[in-house]
Amino acid sequence: MAIDTGGRPLSPHLQVYRLPLAAILSITHRITGVGLAMGTVGLICWLMALASGEQSFAAVQSFYASWFGKFLLFGYSVALLYHLCTGIRHLFWDAGMNLGKDEVERSDKMVIGGVVVLTAVLWLVALI
DSSP, X not given: OOOOOTTOOOOOOTTTSOOOHHHHHHHHHHHHHHHHHHHHHHHHHHHHHHHHOHHHHHHHHHHHHSHHHHXXXXXXXXXXXXXXXXXXXXXXXHTTOSOXXXXXXXXXXXXXXXXXXXXXXXXHHHHO
């Protein structure tokens, strides 16, 4: 059974349509916002353990020192820095700046590069 569209073209499906990088970064910005909210629960647990005493704090510290804890901390830091970089870009956009196609594509690359550099610097400093 064919659908009558009145001669109007159908919107392409996601399998056909390729999302621009700016759209992917925008979707990822929202996802990292949710991840940051969930990761903040871990920060609150760490602070509560700090206030609860030496044994509690040592238990939480040993968890964050494990490979899985470091993996979570790495993911939280990437999400935080990514959300920061895309948030700064949105501030420029809200001010009406850098809205041209070429400027948006350049800022896409700047966001990705900024996240990689900031994450590397943060973890290199943390490991020293």
